[in-house]
Amino acid sequence: MSGPHHTLLLEGAEYRVREVLKEDRYARSTVLEDRRGRRFVLKESVMRLPPGVRVPPLAALLARHEADLYERLAGVPGIPRLAARPRPDAFLREYVEGATVRDTAPLPPGFFASLEEVLRAVHARGVAYVDLAKEENVLVGADGRAWLVDFQISLAREGPLRALVDRFQREDLYHLSKMRLRRAPADGTDEDRRRVARRGPLGRLHRATVKKAYNLLTRHLVTRWSGAGEGRRED
Numbered sequence: 001m002s003g004p005h006h007t008l009l010l011e012g013a014e015y016r017v018r019e020v021l022k023e024d025r026y027a028r029s030t031v032l033e034d035r036r037g038r039r040f041v042l043k044e045s046v047m048r049l050p051p052g053v054r055v056p057p058l059a060a061l062l063a064r065h066e067a068d069l070y071e072r073l074a075g076v077p078g079i080p081r082l083a084a085r086p087r088p089d090a091f092l093r094e095y096v097e098g099a100t101v102r103d104t105a106p107l108p109p110g111f112f113a114s115l116e117e118v119l120r121a122v123h124a125r126g127v128a129y130v131d132l133a134k135e136e137n138v139l140v141g142a143d144g145r146a147w148l149v150d151f152q153i154s155l156a157r158e159g160p161l162r163a164l165v166d167r168f169q170r171e172d173l174y175h176l177s178k179m180r181l182r183r184a185p186a187d188g189t190d191e192d193r194r195r196v197a198r199r200g201p202l203g204r205l206h207r208a209t210v211k212k213a214y215n216l217l218t219r220h221l222v223t224r225w226s227g228a229g230e231g232r233r234e235d
């Protein structure tokens, strides 16, 4: 991918390759810098199934799915801007200065209020985020506000799984509450405690039914073979 000078030509524009953020059998995310010093993250879908067989149509499908979601969420504060779709299997999004929630402790004051705002705005556009159990997918911006990245397994109301959107939006809120109680207990609300407590005895039933489908989707279906989703997920 990178030439001898570690530059990359996309749609006629030259980018300097800065850093590979993450690479697995499923996707590669690379930080690029243009001539004006603006930074972007290029996400290339790879889709390599054992024993190393690439499946380009599937890679293109995944990249299109995610780029379409970025387009649908354009203008929502806390969602990186989609910058370009240079190839069927790749898209470029604005780079966010900051660190992941996983790597930030303590989280800045007001962080969870901003994360909730982002999540509500995503829901208002008819999207369920679905991957909020992974702290690597949530960034803490330089100003302390939340950013959501990684819409690979998100669902849109118009998509083929639209019937599941309401269900997964509720699941998003459950994961938000869980994360807030875990990472900033003093900010936890009664609603957070209610949402999490609801997962008591009833929750067990839920886990045995709906959660099973959720896990199938988020952990196994694509990720089992691909090595993606290796980041720790908090139930």
Ligand SMILES: Nc1ncnc2c1ncn2[C@@H]1O[C@H](COP(=O)(O)OP(=O)(O)OP(=O)(O)O)[C@@H](O)[C@H]1O
Pocket (backbone or CB within 6 Å): 021, 022, 023, 024, 026, 027, 028, 029, 041, 043, 080, 093, 094, 095, 096, 097, 100, 136, 137, 139, 149, 150, 151, 152, 153, 228, 229
């Ligand atoms: N726009 C961005 N700005 C800064 N860092 C980013 C940005 N996008 C992604 N990252 C970092 O790169 C990591 C990998 O990106 P992403 O989550 O999209 O890929 P992935 O986990 O490989 O995706 P998937 O789970 O779909 O395989 C993220 O966890 C995040 O820490």
Ligand SMILES: [Mg+2]
Pocket (backbone or CB within 6 Å): 136, 137, 150
């Ligand atoms: Mg991710």
